[in-house]
Amino acid sequence: MSAELPISLEDVAAAAETIRGHVLRTPLVAAPRLSAMSGAEVFVKYENLQVTNAFKERGALNKLAALTDDERERGVVALSAGNHAQALACHARRLGIPATIVMPRTTPFTKIASTESFGARVVLEGETVGECGAVVDALIAREGLVLVHPYDDPLVMAGQGTIGLEMLEDQPDLDCLIVPIGGGGLVSGIAVAATAVKPGIEVVGVQAAQYASMAAALAGKEAACGGDTLAEGIAVKAVPQTAVSILTALGVDVMVVDEAAIERAIYAYLVRLKTLAEGAGAAGLAALLSQPGRFEGRKVGLVLTGGNIDPRLLSAITVRALEHEDRVVTFRVTVRDRPGELGRVADIFGREGANILEVSHQRLLLDVPAMRATTDITIETRDGDHADRIRRRLEAEGMTVTRLAPLQHRG
Structure with a gap:
């Protein structure tokens, strides 16, 4: 290990002792269903x-534990609207250290409430990271608070590094670790x-395509970042030189994954492993599934970094995946506009073993003859073959049937 690096194995080992008994030593578990994929x-x-x-x-506690008595009394501050905010607030309360978290005014209420539930003072000021950063600087100058950076801090980095130690203690023959990258501390x-x-x-890092700041930095290029991403937890526009120097020295490669890959990985964790992964947490699996040939035959460790995903977002991802798997299908069925026709359609679905999820009945569409009516019906099926059989049965009964593309019926 080069002495020039900002942290060493000894720093990580010391962090492991510091957090022992206060942070869960999470399990490293074989995932045969992901292996098969x-x-x-x-x-x-x-x-x-x-x-x-x-x-x-891990990193938040390692930093807090290193504070002097005077610093503890003054309190700490961080800029975060995500997992760092809650982690810092949680352990600051346990250690009796006042914590202030600066969040953008646009932060969802649930994140504010979660952070406040751990006893932190939340300051909602500014719209952008730059504006919020100025608020943090003002608080430090005015109140003497100690900054706890979410990633650009050697103590925080060392704390996050304890994950690597634990993984190799539990499975020494791992030959590859895939790790999501935001600011690069982890x-x-x-x-x-x-x-x-x-x-x-x-060690392979993974970034979302719209925020590939580390990949650009390692290539000596300027990153073009922006836009919405499922992996908001790693949506960092500028990475610190501290992390760049470490990854350069250790030859860490960075993969970039798109939104479709992240969405697929979230769903795979849910269905295959019955566990929740937020977009950032699923980035490692997204990389593995995007380029399976690169990792074929190897022993790979994935870091599922977090599971704080919005339930509504998870619901949307699940429905989209079921539609792509032909397990949720929408048919547009045109029938004669007379009593009993909708019941006849429903009867066919029932006899074919399909479960009706949603019905939208239309009589006034201009592209439908006046004596006919159109019904959009979303059903639950076993697979694509089952859906095709149902369609053929409807057509055999004299109905005009159109299979709508996924989500088309909501457009």
């Missing part, structure tokens, strides 16, 4: 089981620990 032998580190459902507790800590414990192990 990817061709690799996959193991998952379940950081979504932490009290705040994300890995951020992957930096893990890379330092893992490559020191097991030289030759490959």
